[in-house]
Amino acid sequence: MTVSHPGAPPLTAALDCLFVTPGDDERERVAGRQVLGRVTYGQSGRPPLLHHGAPLVRISMAEPAAERITEVWTTDRPVRSGRAGDLVYAEDGEHFFCAVRIDEQGVYRDTVRAVYEAAFSLMWRLGYTELLRMWNLVGAITGPNAEGMENYRDFCVGRAEVFEAWADRIPGMPAATGIGALRPGIDLYFLACRTGRARHLENPRQTPAHRYPTQYGPKSPSFARATYLEPGAGARPVLYVSGTASIIGDDTVHLDDIERQCATTLANIEALIGAENLGGHGLPGGFRLTDLDCVKVYVRDAEHLPAVRARCAEAFRPGADIAYFNVDVCRPDLLVEIEGVCR
Numbered sequence: 001m002t003v004s005h006p007g008a009p010p011l012t013a014a015l016d017c018l019f020v021t022p023g024d025d026e027r028e029r030v031a032g033r034q035v036l037g038r039v040t041y042g043q044s045g046r047p048p049l050l051h052h053g054a055p056l057v058r059i060s061m062a063e064p065a066a067e068r069i070t071e072v073w074t075t076d077r078p079v080r081s082g083r084a085g086d087l088v089y090a091e092d093g094e095h096f097f098c099a100v101r102i103d104e105q106g107v108y109r110d111t112v113r114a115v116y117e118a119a120f121s122l123m124w125r126l127g128y129t130e131l132l133r134m135w136n137l138v139g140a141i142t143g144p145n146a147e148g149m150e151n152y153r154d155f156c157v158g159r160a161e162v163f164e165a166w167a168d169r170i171p172g173m174p175a176a177t178g179i180g181a182l183r184p185g186i187d188l189y190f191l192a193c194r195t196g197r198a199r200h201l202e203n204p205r206q207t208p209a210h211r212y213p214t215q216y217g218p219k220s221p222s223f224a225r226a227t228y229l230e231p232g233a234g235a236r237p238v239l240y241v242s243g244t245a246s247i248i249g250d251d252t253v254h255l256d257d258i259e260r261q262c263a264t265t266l267a268n269i270e271a272l273i274g275a276e277n278l279g280g281h282g283l284p285g286g287f288r289l290t291d292l293d294c295v296k297v298y299v300r301d302a303e304h305l306p307a308v309r310a311r312c313a314e315a316f317r318p319g320a321d322i323a324y325f326n327v328d329v330c331r332p333d334l335l336v337e338i339e340g341v342c343r
């Protein structure tokens with residue numbers, strides 16, 4: 001048990017994340033905080049709904065034999081939740097969580113644009129004007145759509161069109177994940193906050209994704225490498241790290257070499273979160289790999305899981321929440337992708 005002293009800063013950030021596995025007691029781990037949203041990475045994929053007053057997203061990301069995890073977003077403030085059309089959302093006065101599922105389509109871009117448009121309109125109307133973090137879980141991500149275009153590229157077109165249309169209101173793109181899921185369709189969920197607290201960061205080792213050349217698709221991916229959330233009074237800063245892979249500049253490096261792709265991915269994260277890069281963005285402090293928590297590791301080939309687990313066990317803090325998924329990555333030559341939260 002932790003004892004808090006009057007006037008002492010809270011031990012957790014106002015917005016927090018943890019992973020709950022089927023053996024855990026969620027109430028004990030959440031410990032009196034309010035739930036802003038839950039995301040279950042399990043076998044089944046279902047449209048999001050409200051469950052005990054909070055959004056519940058269920059994404060098909062785990063093989064039957066694999067462990068199911070639920071990512072739980074918590075806050076120290078009262079939560080209000082609701083539905084708006086297909087969107088399910090929650091807010092705490094400072095932070096906003098929103099989720100929606102797109103069922104399988106021959107071509108995704110128009111629906112992606114419409115769904116993002118509805119989500120941005122809702123967050124804007126409720127006064128949450130800054131994006132913090134987005135997840136896009138795409139079924140058959142490297143497979144072809146009905147026009148023969150890769151589903152990921154098709155998705156990127158719709159997403160880029162929304163960011164273009166909203167550029168005056170939402171000038172920056174946040175940290176994101178774009179990764180494979182085991183069922184057709186696209187699940188997306190995101191976090192936003194009140195104005196003036198988010199800073200989007202790039203990685204000196206990588207070309208900003210929104211400036212990738214067109215060889216990777218007609219519209220480049222709309223995301224930043226990380227988003228820094230300024231601490232509220234008495235809270236700690238948080239850095240949301242995007243899905244990161246073995247990409248230098250815009251090139252995939254170390255084809256067919258899981259050890260080196262893993263090492264490059266970790267080196268990319270180290271450079272992104274370190275004091276030098278934060279300082280270059282005018283931000284204080286800096287993080288190390290051992291500050292990373294709520295880590296998600298995506299591995300394309302099941303045979304590589306043991307090697308990746310071994311490298312991650314060495315790199316990250318013992319006791320950090322880490323989940324592994326055997327899913328496709330958005331380029332066929334990427335074997336591994338890693339994301340997390342520094343605090």
Ligand code: 3EB
Nearest residue numbers: 176177178221223242243245
């Ligand atoms: C990359 O660096 C790898 O489309 O939202 C990583 C994180 C990747 C987010 C996205 C894609 C996305 O390009 C892929």
